[in-house]
Structures are given as C-alpha cells and as structure tokens.
Amino acid sequence: MDQKSILKKLKLTVQLMELHEENPFKIRSFQGALNSLDRLDQDFTLLSSDELAKIPGVGKSILGVIEDLKESESHPLLDNLLEKTPSGLLEILQIKGLGPKKVKTLWTELGITSTHELMEACQSGKVAQIKGFGEKTQNTIIQNLEFKASNENKALYADIEEIALDLKESIKKAISQSDQVILVGDFARNLEIISSLEYLVGSDDWEKASDDILKIKGIDWSETKSGPFTLKGTLEGQSLEISVYWTDKVNFVQKQLLLSASPQHLQLEVQENKSMGKAIVESQAKSEEEFFAGLDLQFIPPELREGADEIVLAKEGKLPKLLEEGDLKGILHNHSTYSDGKHSLRQMAEHCKKLGYEYLGISDHSRSAFYAGGLEAERIVKQHEEIDALNQELAPFKIFKGIESDILADGQLDYPDEVLASFDFIVSSVHSILNMDINRATQRLIKAIENPYTTILGHPTGRLLLRRKGYPIDHKAVIDACAENDVVIEINANPWRLDLDWRWIRYALEKGVKLSINPDAHEMDGYLDMKYGVLIGRKGGLTADMTLNTMSVDEIDEYFKKRKAKYLVK
Template sequence: MKNKEVAEVLRHIAALLEIKGDNPFRVRAYQRAAQNIEALTVDVEELARAGKLERIPGIGKDLAQKIKEIISTGTCQKYEDLKREVPPELINLLSIPGVGPKTAKLLYEKLGIKSIEELERACLEHRVSRLPGIRSKTEENILRGIQLLKQHVGRRPLGEILPLAEALVEMLRRQAPVDRIDVAGSIRRRRETVKDIDILVTSRNPARIMEVFVSLPLVGEIIARGETKTSVRLKEGIQVDLRAVDPACYGAALAYFTGSKAHNIRIRELGVQRGLKINEYGIFRGDERVGGREEEEVFAAVDLPWIPPELREDRGEIEAAQAGQLPRLVNYDEIKGDFHVHSLFSDGTASVEEIGAKARQLGLKWVGICDHSQGLRVAGGLTPKDIAAKKAAIQAFNRHSKDVKLLFGTEVDILSDGRLDYPDDLLREFELVIASIHSGFRQDEATLTGRILAAIENPLVHIVGHPTGRLIGERDPYPLDLKTIFSAAQKAGVALEINAYYKRLDLNDVNTRAAKEAGVLLAIGTDAHSLEQMNFLSLGVAVARRGWCEPQNILNTFSYRQLKEWLKKKVS
C-alpha cells in the first residue's frame, strides 16, 4: 500500500511551502490531503487506477495529478522544485516539538543547522538563545522536544501499525495454507506504540507460508529466512517476525510472544512453584509436555482464569485473577456510539448525512457531531449563524433515519482564563457539550487545572475532551492535578474523554484506570475529521480495556434513549 508514501511526500511539500512562507491555505490543502490519504482504509493506488482520487475529501484535479505522479515515480515535480529552493534537511527539524517553520529557517540561515544532532549541540552551547527573537525558554523547549523525539525512536503509534498487521494476516489467510494465525506482541496487548510486528501461525506446510510471506507486496526487505521463522522489513520501515509453531504448543507460544515480559515472568514463577516449566514450547513437568495447545491451558496450569491480553502488564492482573476479581472488560461489540466527530460545518470533510451513513456501516446507533466553537478560527469554528444551519441539518437527518441518530453537539474551547468560548445561553441549545483546551499549553499546572475545573463546574458541560492534551511522540501531556480533576468530575457527573484518535489516545490507559477507580464515567470519541478516522473507535475501546473498564464505566455502551436521558439529567 502506498498511502503512507504518498502522504509523506504531500506532508513534506506542505512543510517546505510553510518554510518558504507560502499561502497558508495552500499549505493547509497539502496537509489535509496527506491526512486524508493516510487515513484511507483502501489503497490509494487502487483509487488512482479507478479514477476515483477526486472522491477523497480535499483532493481536486491538481492534487490528483500530483498523487498519480507520486504513485508512479515516488516523487513529483512540485516536490523536486521545492527541494531545490529550500534545503530538505529542514524538514527533520520540523519533526521536533517546539520547532516551527520560521524557527527552522532562522536556525539554518544564522547557524547553518541542518540536523537534529546539530541543533541539540547548539542548544546545549546556548548559541540558539543568542539569535534574534529566540528566548532562553524557547531553547529549553527545543531541548525538551528533542528528548521527547528520542523517547519514541523505533516505536510507532498503534494506529499506524495495527492496519498493516491486519493486512498481513488477511493476505496470508487468503494466499497461504494457514491453519491458525494471530498477531502477538504489543499489538495484541494494544499498547499505544509498537516496535515491531509478531505473527504466529500453524500450518501443515510452513515452507509454503514463508514463501508467500516474503513475496507479499508490503515487504521491502528480507532480513532472515528460515523454515519456521522469517523476518522482513516492510516498505513502511517496521520489522515483522513470522513464526510457524507446532500446533501442540500454539497456545503456549501465543501467550509467550504476546507478553509482556514482566507478566510472563510472573506466570513462569507461579509455574515453578507448582513444579512446572512454562515457555513458548509448552507446559512441562520434567521432560513431559503436559499442555500448551491452547492459551487457557497456560493460565489453568497455574490456577488462574484466562487473562485478556490488554491486561498483561503486571499491573495487578495476576493478583486480581487469583482473587477472582478480574474485571469483565467492555467488549468492542458493546459500543453503540461515537461521541466526537467533526463535520463540514467546521474542519471535518464529511456532511452529516455521510457521517450517519458511516455510523450505519460501523454498526453504531448514534454519533455526536461536535464541531469547533467560534474562537478556533483556524479550524472553521462555528458562529451562531452556522450553529443554526447545523442544527437544522441534524434535525432533518434524524427525521428520516430510523436506525442511526445524530446528536447536535459542540466541542467548545476552554479559553485561557477558564471561560468557555460560547455563552451559556448558546450552550443550552446543544444536546451535547464537550469542553476542550486547544491553546495555552505552556501555562503552569495550577492554571491549566483551574481551567478544566471551571469547565467541569459549568452544569452545561457533559464531557471534557482529550484532557491532558498530549500528542504521542509530538507533545507531552500538559501538567495537571489529575487527582483533583477526577474528584471534581465524579462529583459533578461530568465524563472524561478517551480520545481515540491514534496520535492522542487521551486519556491514556493508566489515567483511564485511575479515573475509573475514582468513579468517573468515560466517553470514547474518535475526534474524527474524516470518515475513515471513525474507524479509530476501536483504539479508544482498547484504551478502556487496558484501563480495566467494564461496560458500566463507558457511556458509549448506552443506547440512544439511555444517552439522551443521561444528557438531560446532567444539566437538570
């Protein structure tokens, strides 16, 4: 699939245009096109062959032509021309949180900096803070951004890698003699970032499976090839290890390669206490294998019920299982709606009718259409006049739709002083109010916490969106007193969002569990700006499961009628 490759070139074009100081609308057009192509659930090359590129939101005739050029050559003339005008090395600097186009250009022109390593050295020597317009605080933020970048080297967001893993499994199922097949590792545990892909199979003809595997179109390089294990590097740059195992020990191998390492150590220790050796080859008493065909046998051997993969982090799941107190985790098929989708009325790419149709396709019963409020002009925030038009469109849809209902909602900005971006008399018109911070991230903990507490105290607010503001690998969470926020939310009956967009996953799993234990209700929203991004809902469910959430902790398990009652009760 060339989606990632095409999106990367378009994103680089946007970055180079931004460095040049080009028209911001043109920059935004390339950024939006890259985002929408990256989120596609089909191969962009197939759309190009079918002449359907212009059906992708944000893709017109000119961009469609450039995409075809990228697909066939790996680049396009526009990109090559820009690289001659602007040093392409500056794009690397833009990957650092806190370094924008103007700063990157200044660093290059004044200090000749073209790499992250050179920039780090210049900051440590305090040469950057001597530049005009650069403060010592900026220098500190750049160093913090470089450290953040280093922390995530070699790991990629789950939302980028999971579709690749699922595509590989599907291809192998269709083309190879597979009996059993599963994705293992941190993907199976649904960790928010992933280092590589582990796949296990059983087959009567493992040699044929390896032959098919290395010839798959996603594969870019063969690292090692054997009869029972083959490692490749995908064109996307991530390593995949495929192991063919004996059916008699498939369950033991699946448990072992799912991990986590800390969890596996605990299981092995429990086995030793019972005179057993447990490893990827099975369950052994002495030299005799006494089990391991199914995963459940591994847990039963140490007197435990089967533990869901999402919990296997040695965070108390062993003790809970021993006490018979494992949570009954919320299931993916129990989710009835998505709280947070943006439409054409703000910066989304789909109409309310298209969002309703996508919800129907996903098997959802309701969706909250929560566009940005007026203060976020860069995201097309809605004026009072826009709000009336949106309300009419949603009402019209609901009149004609029997199975899917849309909620007339807003994502209202929590301003720097804690006020909301709409007055209360306007907020009362909405069925659903999500309050979120989109600016002032560098305020201190007390100020940021106070802003969220002020939103929670407003009786018209139902949910606080992406509470910690983090972007995985790009921006750290801002400082908050979460214990105080959880307490206030529980008392006020305000839910906190698990934002399912793959770069946010905010609240994360640890904070989700803490919120649940504080009695806070959680609401999963995709924050989708395109129809394809509504598919990320399952990532939010994965966070809920890793956070030990049961159905009653998650508002998305409510029927439309139950949800409407909760929304009314909240503000009554």
Template sequence: MTKKQILSPLKKYLLLKEVHGGNSFSLRPYQKIISMIDNGVLWLEEWSSETLLNTEGVSKNIAGILMEIVEKGTFDKLEELIDKTPAGILDLAQLKGLGPKKIMALWMDSNITTPEDLILACDDGRLAKAKGFGAKSIESLRESAIFWTENHFKEHWADAEPIAERLMAKVKEILPTASIALVGDFAMDLPEISALEMLIGSLTPISTHQQVTAHEDFTEAPKTSGPFTFRGKVAGISLPTTIHFVNQADFVAEKFKRTAMPQHLNKAGKSGQSLRMVLEEKTFENEQQIYEAAELPFIQLPMRNGTHEWEWAQQFKAEDLITTAALQGPIHNHTHYSDGMNSLQEMADYCIAKGWKYIGISDHSQTAAYANGLSTERVLAQQAEIDELNASFKDFKIFKGIESDILQQGELDYPEEILKTFDFIVASIHGNLSMDLETATNRLLRAIENPYTTMLGHPTGRLLLKRAGYPIDHQRIIDACAEHQVIIEINANPWRLDLDWQWVNYAVSKGVMISINPDAHVTTGLDDMRYGVKVAKKAGLTIKDTFNAKSREEVAAYFAERKSRIQ
C-alpha cells in the same frame, strides 16, 4: 489513495520551497490545491487527468502533479528539491516552533540540519548566539527535538495494523503450513508501536529461519540475530522486525510469554507456582491450560498488563468487557458547520447504516476560529437543523452538543443563555497548551466544576508521537469528575487515545463513566471508535461503565436529568 498520501508530497514541496527561499506568489497554486483537498472541495474516487482538467480551480500543471503523485507517490519537482536538501531538514520541520524561515537560518547560518544537531546546539550554547532564539524557545525546541528522537521511528497502532498485515501475508506465502502469530506490543494493543514482533512455530525452527531469510524481501542483521531469531528489515515493512522461531510443541507457551507483561507472568496461583514457572514445566495445547496449571483465572488479551486484572477477574466475566458491538452511538463529532467534512444528514446516515441509535454532534465553539468555531447565530441555526432532522427519524436521534473550548481561566466558551440550549457539552483545551502541571490541572478543575460541563474531552491534549501533551494531576482531575458527575472520554482518534488506558480503572473505581468518542471530522472517522475500544478493553472497561453503551432513551434521560439540576 488516502488524503494523507495525496497531501504529504504537496506539503513537503511547499515546505522545502520556502526553506530554499521560494517566493510566495509561485507557491499559491499549491497552497490552493492543498486547501481544496483538505476541506473536501476536491476529492475524487477515481483520479484521472481528464477528470482533474475538468475540475474548476485545477490548472494543467497541478493536474499533472496530482497524477504523478497518484501513480508513484511523489512528483519530479519534489524529488529535485529533496536531492538539494540535507535529509534531516524534513525532520526538523516536525518540531514545534520551527517554521521554514527558522529552519533555513539554522541550516545556512549554523549548519544545523537534524534534530540531533539541534540538541547539541542547545546544549553547547551555539543556539543562544543565533538570531531569533531566546532562552524559552531554546528550552522548548530542545524538548521537542528530544521527543522526536525518541519517537520518530514508531507508528500509531492504527498505522501499524496494515504493516503487520503485510508482514503476516509475506510470511504465510513463504510458510503456508507453519504456526504464525503476531506478538509483542502490537498484539498487546499498545497505542504506540516501536517494532513488529512475530512468532513462528515449526518442527524444524532453524531450517524455517533459513527459509525465511533466503527470501529476497528479508534482510537480516547478523550482529543482532541468532539461529532462533531474525532481526532486520523486510521490504515494504517500515517498522523494525523481529521474528522468533520455536518448536511447534512450544508455540502456545512462547506466544503466551510474548503477549504478557513480566508482572503478569510472575503472578503465583494457589499452588505457589507462577505462570512463568508452569510455562517451563510442560507444553500446552491452549492458553486456558496455562492458567489452569497455575490455578489462576483466565485473563484474555490485551489485559495481561500486571496491573489490576486479577481483581477484575474476581468481579467480572469476559462477556462484561466492552466491545464495539456494545456501543450504541458515537458522542463528540464534528460536521461542516465547523471543521468537519460532512453534513449533519451524512453523519446521521452513516451511523444509521451501522446500526447505531444516536449521534452526538459537538462542533467547535466560537473561540476556535482556526476550526471555524460556531458563533451564537450558527449554533442556533445548527440546532434548528437538528430539530428538523430528528423529526424525520423513527429510531434515531441527534443530540445537540458543542465542544466548548476551556478558556485560559477555565471558563466555558459561551454565555449561559447559549450553554443551556445544548443537550450536552464536551469541555476541551485547544489553545495555550504550554502549561505547567498546576496551571493545567487548575484550568481543567474549573471547567469540571462548571455545572454545564457534561464530559471532559481529551484530558491531556496529547498527540501521540507528535507532542506529549500538557502535564496534569490525573488523580485530582478524576476525583473532581467523580464529585461533579462529569463523564471522561477516551478520545478514540489513534493520535490521541486520551484518557490514557492506564487511568481508566482508577476513574471507574471512583464511579466516573467513560465515553468512547471518535472525535470524527468525516464519516469514516466514526469507525475510529474501534481503536478506543481496544485500549478500553486493555484497561478492563466494562459495558456497564461505558456511557455510550447506553440506549438512546437512557442517554436522553441522563442529559435531561443533568440539565434539570442546573435550573
């Protein structure tokens, strides 16, 4: 099981107990075990009652609950609480600014039990009459509730991937000889997936449709479906699912239509015919033939966005596009010095095993007390350990960095005598996120102008499907990074993917380097770089414009040269 699968039922139980007025003393064992699992103090490759009972700090009661979660994904005490609670209460808990006590007050005093109820109460004035809710908090809660209603049914691409694989496996089991492809948002590598879309080609599409819907796992919605389209639910698939059934001869053309934006399909070639027009004229054996028929250069997925792909094709070839294989090492990573789970040695060993040539370590800075940010003394201790490890490596290097909080006025989070000790500095905003566009932009600009800022981290602070992030003037920020030669990261954590892919081309056009950073807090988090590569490829990022596609020697020289200009 994943950490999330273990922790989620425990956290739900804590929340619901507090909503129901449970006393804090009785909840301490649960809080303790959550902390142990969260911080890596307790984690087992093979969960068993015997092992848990022999683990320090784990009581017989907690061991039993953990084994229930392992066996069935939940536990009886939690299910009893859920049965006594309106279903929307857990949804309200997803909203920023609502803790258990306020949720209980909304439920008991105003009968508000869902985000939709909350929006209505904000609009009709009821919430303004409730105790503890001022005008600003009401506005913030309303925005948060609207964001939730628009996004709660979606999945991050990374979470949609195993769901899509399950759907593919189910359909292949029913139709082992059919042509099957995932299309739509998932195939186009969009960061957020609202539904799964599949295409099936066969000689008899209507009977193939009937064959699928006859299976017990597929429940069709008759009002929205048709003879050539299934819309409905699939057992074990959490996302809404649409399946299109087409004649085998039309499979290539239909797949192409459903993996390209309308603006891309409307592009006309030398003959004056658009891609959409040639698709209507004949059948195709492959996608290359489609572009040839329209007299247009081939554009690979996922770049068929209707943005700048045609200009890109005039300058570059497919082999110029960034790939995971081209990356030489991950920058922006955390260790147990701050809020990471692994040691410097463990992070380095993981990178070496993957064939990477370096790692950048950028633990949280001192202001980030919530993340065990590094004091000056701990910075120096970490750097001494890095020096010792680097002396033991032959073809690998750890670069000394920090993820410096950008403070309220745009300052970096250490005095100059400490800032100058790092090889590089990732500057990021973590606190005081409620800013208007001008405030947020100016705060970032001041950090970018600081000569010690090497790289701008997750520029908008967004968490996809959770919070929108603070508004920024992307153009001004990118222009400033170009002027001050500051690298911008694509934070590859699937919850962030920030810088957004739609701004990458503008950044590159201004001469800004892009670094695909995993922001890893555990060794396996280093593999998140592949999600950053997906959106970078969507934007058309090339190997030459990717900072961490540079060699170890090139990165070292870049950091050294940049520091020399400050002295």
C-alpha cells in the same frame, strides 16, 4: 498515489517553497489548493481533470502537479526544491514548533542541517541568542528533539495493524500447513505504540520453515541480529524491527504465554513463592485456557497481562467482562463542515445510521477555535435548525446537539451560559496554551469540570502519540473532580490520541466515573477509529455498563435531560 500521499507531497512542496522563499503568490496558490483538496468530501484521485478544475484554488498548474504525482510520485517543482535542500532539514521541518521560516533562520545563521547539529546548538545556548528564538523556544526545541529521539523506530498500533496482519498471513503461507504462527509481544497486548512486531512460529522443522520465511519480500533480514532460533529484520523503507521466534509444537502454548505478557506480569506471584513466569515454564498445558484453569484462575486476556492486579482479580473471579465494539449504540464527539470537518451534517448522520448506530453526537468546534472554523452564535442556531429537520427525517435515529467547547486559559468554557444551555451535551477540551506546568493544567481542567455545563471531558492531556507529549496533569485529582461533578471522561479513539491513557481507566472505574469512546471524527471514515478506542478501553478493564455510549438512544436522551435538570439553574 492515494489521496493521503498526494496531500503529504503537496504539504511538503509548500513547506519547501516557504523555506526557499519562493514567490509568495505562488505559495498562497499552492496552500489554497491544498486546503481545498484536504477539505474535499470525496476522493479527488477518482475525479476527472474537468471535475478537479472546478475545486476552488485548483488551477492549471496544480492540475499538472496532481497528474505528475499520480504518475511518478513527484513533480518537477518538488524535485527542484529537494535538490537544493539538505536532507537533514526535512527531518527538522517535522519538529513541532519549527516552521519553515525558523528552520531557514537556523540554516542560514548557524549552518544547521541536521537534528544532531540542532541539538548541539541548543545545548550550547546558540539558538537562544538568535533573534526571534530565546531561551523558552530553545528549551522547547530540546524537549521536542528528546521526545522524537525516544520514539524512533516505533509505530502507532493503527498504522502498523494492516502490515502486521498481512505479514502474519505471509508467514503462514510460507511455512508448512501443519505449522502454527501467531502475533505476540506489543501487538498481541494491543499496546497503543508498537516498538517491534513479534511472531511465534511452532514447527518441528525449523530449518525448512526459517528458509521459507527468509524468502518473504518486504523485509530486510539481519544476519548479525538473528540467532539459531530467532529471525530479526526490519520492514523495507522503515526502521520498525521484526522478530520471528521459533518453538517446537509441544512447547507452543508455553512460549505463547511467555511472549504475550509484559515482564511485570511474568514477575507477579501466582502461588506462594512462585511467579507467573515460573508457572508458565513448568506448565504442560495444551491451551491458554487450560493453563489458567490449572491455576484456578479466570482466563486473563492478553491485553490485561500488564502486571497490575489482574492475577488478584482472576483468583477472586472478579475480572470484568470487557467492553466489545458491538456494545456501542452511538457515536459522540464528531465534527462536520460547520467547523473543520470534511463531510456535511447530513452525510455524517446518514453514514452513522448506515453503520448501525442509533445516534450521533455532533460537537463542532466552539468560536475560540477560529483556526478550525469555530461556530459563532448565529451558526449554532442554523445548525440546530438543520438537526431538528434531520431528526424528523431520520427518526428513530437521532442527532444530539453538542459542541466541543474550548476550555479557555482560566478554565472557563467558551460561550456565555445562555448559549451553552442550548446544547444537549458539551465536550470540554483544551486546544490552546499547551505549555502548562502540572499545577496550572490540573487547575484549568478542574475549573472546567466544575462548570455545570460540562458533560464530557475531552482528550484530557492533549497528547499526540509519537508527535508531542501531552501537558502534565494530576490524573487522580482530575478523575476525582469528574467523580464529584458527574462528568464523563472521554477515551478519544483517534489513534494519535487514545486519551484518557488506558493506565488510568481502572482508577476512573473505581471512582465510579463513566467513560465515553469518542472518535473525534472529522470525516465519515473517522467512525472506524471507534475500534481503537475499544481496544484501549479493554486494556484498562472497561466494561459496557461503565461506558456512556453503550446506552440506547432513549436511555442517553434521558441521561442528558436528567443531567441538565439536576445541575443547571433554571
């Protein structure tokens, strides 16, 4: 098992120990070890037993558990706990806002052992009657259950990317060398959530090609869902649907265009009384480029084929040159061991420099985020001293002094003004009191945006894709406020966030609001998420000139200084 999988098993062990009210000292011991291993700045699966034993909280019993997990993907204590736990409770434990103690209460008092039973109990009002729950908790559970149900059988782009590309290679190897295979559908359009993996195969001998594809391991093919020209199935152990469509080679480009666009794009009028879909069906173009040229349109990349104004822009030659990963010169919004990061400031800086970037913006959590080791004033001073020393050593590479300041309940920023003034830039974000209505959430953000110390608005809706909805905001009002106050909006590149949503990027650009692709990295590998921020930026039509961190180190240094001089009272 890899490190991530072992940590998941340890977390499940702790949850089940709490559920079954095991010895509290034993629970604390496991939780302490889990915390230490999770914060370790190296892969602990590569460490020897002696090296592991030196990690705080990792005693003899935990060592044995890790060894068992490596060998058998389980351990005796977990096996015992799972044996006496109804399987449906494992699913309930994943619901936001329901910890092991509350799940235990639901189980013992109402006999609830499945999400179906939990929903019924909520809808009948039984959950609200339990001591410690109430109407508000019951409604939250209903919302979380509905959200979970609506996202069943879906996956994050980043989580499924490797599988999608590997399966494409498997199909390519299975079919004839002269046949073609491409990814289409959600994945081809770089959607943040993938509802199915879809492939198009161009072959003049589909009978042979389909027989060979059906032999690919790792897919449960469905005979009932498949048809004469389509194979359907699911990934083994998962519920994500796989579809393989066939076309002959003559019609390959036509099919590619139809399957790499949203239904809304295909309905757009491209010529008088002719939709894009009809134009595609009538076309005999030998390539996508030839098809668009034949309609006197700029080439429309698949990620823009969403049914907005892409055809109008393509007719006028106004489709922008989209941002590319190579345009980025630095990485802002990152965390170190000063707060809840895995790697030290030096490690984060040296790795950033090694990747070829010109600068790093460090922005650890502010003091209100006590749960994430938020920085008190004296820790800020110490960090700034270390940054000054590293900047002398690593020049011309530069670390900019930032903070991710919590936006408090009333919209104020964490820290008094004299502390806020010590930073080069400030990412202002909401991390607490997320159950707001649209008016409260919007006004809270606008208040923070109007604060002259706010440089960047971080992950505007606080959403976690497939995990929780973001708090509702009036996007136009928030973007308008950013335009009025010269505040940059973050596209948080963490695959779970990808927030600002790409559907609002165009409006931000129209208002002259710059965006910043930020990984919110809590470890060195987190920098790799920049790729997903760029993909989402491109979907919204983001260009290099409207992206903050395409500036060079000297340009962004000057930008931060000018902004402070302009907006801050001396």
